[in-house]
Amino acid sequence: MILVTLLAALLRFWNLTSLGYNSDEAVYAGQAATLSGDPLRSQFFSVFRAHPLLIAFLISIPYRIFGTTQVSVIEFWGRAVVAGSGTLTVSALYILAKVMYSKKAAVISSLLLALLPYHILVSRQVLLDVGLGFFFVVTLIFLVKFAKTGNLIWAFGIGISTGFAVLSKEVGILLVPIILIFLKLRNFLTLRSFLVMVGGFFLAIAPYPLATLQGGASGRLLYVFQWQVSRPPNHTWLFYLFTLLPYFYLVAALGVLGGLLALRRRTPSDILTLLWLAIPAAFFQFWTVKGFHYMIPVAPAVCLLAARFFDVNWARSFHVQLSRSVSPGTSRVFTTLLVLITASTLFITYTNVVAASQTTPLAGLSGLQGTRELGRWIVANVPEGSVFLTIGPTMANIIQFYGNRQAYALSISLNPIRRNPSYPAVYNPDYQIANGYIQYLAWDAYSGTRSPFFSGKLNSYIDRYHGKLLYTVYGTHRAGGGIVPVDLVRIYRVYGKLGT
Numbered sequence: 001m002i003l004v005t006l007l008a009a010l011l012r013f014w015n016l017t018s019l020g021y022n023s024d025e026a027v028y029a030g031q032a033a034t035l036s037g038d039p040l041r042s043q044f045f046s047v048f049r050a051h052p053l054l055i056a057f058l059i060s061i062p063y064r065i066f067g068t069t070q071v072s073v074i075e076f077w078g079r080a081v082v083a084g085s086g087t088l089t090v091s092a093l094y095i096l097a098k099v100m101y102s103k104k105a106a107v108i109s110s111l112l113l114a115l116l117p118y119h120i121l122v123s124r125q126v127l128l129d130v131g132l133g134f135f136f137v138v139t140l141i142f143l144v145k146f147a148k149t150g151n152l153i154w155a156f157g158i159g160i161s162t163g164f165a166v167l168s169k170e171v172g173i174l175l176v177p178i179i180l181i182f183l184k185l186r187n188f189l190t191l192r193s194f195l196v197m198v199g200g201f202f203l204a205i206a207p208y209p210l211a212t213l214q215g216g217a218s219g220r221l222l223y224v225f226q227w228q229v230s231r232p233p234n235h236t237w238l239f240y241l242f243t244l245l246p247y248f249y250l251v252a253a254l255g256v257l258g259g260l261l262a263l264r265r266r267t268p269s270d271i272l273t274l275l276w277l278a279i280p281a282a283f284f285q286f287w288t289v290k291g292f293h294y295m296i297p298v299a300p301a302v303c304l305l306a307a308r309f310f311d312v313n314w315a316r317s318f319h320v321q322l323s324r325s326v327s328p329g330t331s332r333v334f335t336t337l338l339v340l341i342t343a344s345t346l347f348i349t350y351t352n353v354v355a356a357s358q359t360t361p362l363a364g365l366s367g368l369q370g371t372r373e374l375g376r377w378i379v380a381n382v383p384e385g386s387v388f389l390t391i392g393p394t395m396a397n398i399i400q401f402y403g404n405r406q407a408y409a410l411s412i413s414l415n416p417i418r419r420n421p422s423y424p425a426v427y428n429p430d431y432q433i434a435n436g437y438i439q440y441l442a443w444d445a446y447s448g449t450r451s452p453f454f455s456g457k458l459n460s461y462i463d464r465y466h467g468k469l470l471y472t473v474y475g476t477h478r479a480g481g482g483i484v485p486v487d488l489v490r491i492y493r494v495y496g497k498l499g500t
Helices: 002-013 023-035 054-066 071-100 103-115 117-123 129-149 152-168 170-185 191-205 207-215 218-229 239-247 250-265 268-286 296-311 326-355 371-381 393-403 429-434 445-450 452-464
Strands: 387-390 406-409 440-444 468-479 482-493
Touching: 002 071, 002 103, 002 117, 023 054, 023 071, 023 393, 054 071, 054 129, 054 152, 071 103, 071 117, 071 129, 071 268, 071 296, 071 371, 103 117, 103 296, 103 326, 117 129, 117 239, 117 296, 129 152, 129 170, 129 268, 129 296, 152 170, 152 191, 170 268, 191 207, 250 268, 250 296, 250 326, 268 296, 371 393, 371 468, 371 482, 387 393, 387 429, 387 452, 393 406, 393 440, 393 445, 429 452, 440 445, 440 452, 445 452, 445 482
Parallel strands: 387 406, 387 440
Antiparallel strands: 440 482, 468 482
């Protein structure tokens, strides 16, 4: 298990800061920097921005120790905290699988998760979902322990860990139906155990609502919740099937076979694993907004079901008699298949970590090329107090995080109900540019691909106000089976009618 954990750490920490932060990373790291007392980023990133604060708080600890003046320090420690939680998830899955099934299932499932391209890619970014996934696994360890022993200390642990999952990201509340359904089916749901779990849960989450009330941000969070539930769909119904499948490869196929076996056997452990997979997956499928990284909490469940494929006697499960000569052959086939999966997932992981396309308009896939270089140029060449206009909030967040300059996004809706309240809208860009309130326009390939309408609108302002190209960030993009050069970011200086 030590070797598997070291392998997981190597793949998650290796060359960790080869790319700069993407937009979400800039927001969460900026939030953590504000918590640590960073005077620059606190101008642009509020503590109570959207999600609970546990991950931001954990990242703020090394920020306080090592400081936030050096970009390289900020980038490394922000990602290191998340990569560490991803590595710990591999170890936690080993413990869970061993308690639920067997040592063999524990080794195989943790190895598959350690090598899983999807889990590695997301673990290398400052995102909340990896920490959420870790507390999912820890909570289920406590749940299985409680179901086996009836000891209330494990019930209290269930409540505490569920609270930490919710403090990582609100959707951690999906643990509640998993816990209640499983305990009800097992006849372990008593009033006493329920109250102990509830007590642990509220004890864990109490600091966040208290801090929210003290900081006067309760109204803002209600506004964010209203916006979240009213957001229009951003991807098609089959997004997860077609987008995530290449990053699961054969593990997904074996997970399906393992799921069929679990449905047939229906042991308590099988039922819990199916609940763990089905409830979050159904929620994210029916939730209108879909993200590449949202399915992280169920990735360990897929690996656990795939491990079950190697951990059972299929002939006995389906009442098939095999001769002794056939059984060793079957074992060799299974061993060969496991080696093939391990080698292929390692290859896919390597190619995606080393050569992922960073101009692909898919949030959560990886960091972004050129963001660090752009920030250095802005700090060195753009006067303090200058204001940028961008296509969307992606580049606005990056400019504020790396360049410490105010930035507004064209794509932010003027209707307050249809926009993230963390982002102010630009009500009259023409007026703002013409009167010198906005001096710089930033076009970027990532946002331009996602929002061609607003990309065209920004270009129209560049033409109308005779924008002067000051700086271009160059990068590469996968196209036609090869790597081609591309303009990633272009910065223009515009002058309004006042000539300022």
